[in-house]
Amino acid sequence: MTTIVAVTKGNSSWMGAEQQTTSNSSIKLRSQPKVMKIGGYLVGSSGPTRLCDILQVHMPEIEPKPKDISLRIHLLKTWITSLREMMSKEGYKKNDKSADDFDGLFLVAKAGEICVIFNNFSVWSPEDDYYAIGSGEAFALGSLETSAMLGVKSPKKRIELALYSSIKHDVYSGGKLTIIKA
Secondary structure (H helix, E strand, C coil), rough: CEEEEEEEEEEEEEEEECEEEEEEEEEECCCCCCCEEEEEEEEECCCCCHHHHHHHHCCCCCCCCCCCCCCCHHHHHHHHHHHHHHHHCCCCCCCCCCCCCCEEEEEEECEEEEEEEECCCCEEECCCCEEEECHHHHHHHHHHHHHHHHCCCCHHHHHHHHHHHHHHCCCCCCCCCCECCC
């Protein structure tokens, strides 16, 4: 489990994650980050460690986004098909006939926009300038809303506060923070 957070400010995007993973009843700290830059996009994954490993090694490059369309539409037009194919090729997609095609979620940010890719490959954009995914999502979202209401301007500081809140309250989040900017 995990907590991954994205915050935008103007045309910049920030993303952060903690490093803890769990297996059965043991806690492990990952040396590989759960958030990464892929072709100028920030991408984070929640769910099994294998999903993040596949992203880091086999992720298809995302084409540059034209200025006249939203990140959501761009991902739907150019990336979702490649992502499905890559996950199937790597043996990650589920074989059953459930509506969920894979375990986990993706958070993607670029040029002041945030999108969530759900486990059925649907893409959603939040109205706010922030979002979080993972087991610590509720704690992070509460912190992000509070920091916005209190006028905290720094995206990095807002992400730090959200991740520390998740680490304190979510037993599946912990360890050091990784924060990146695009």
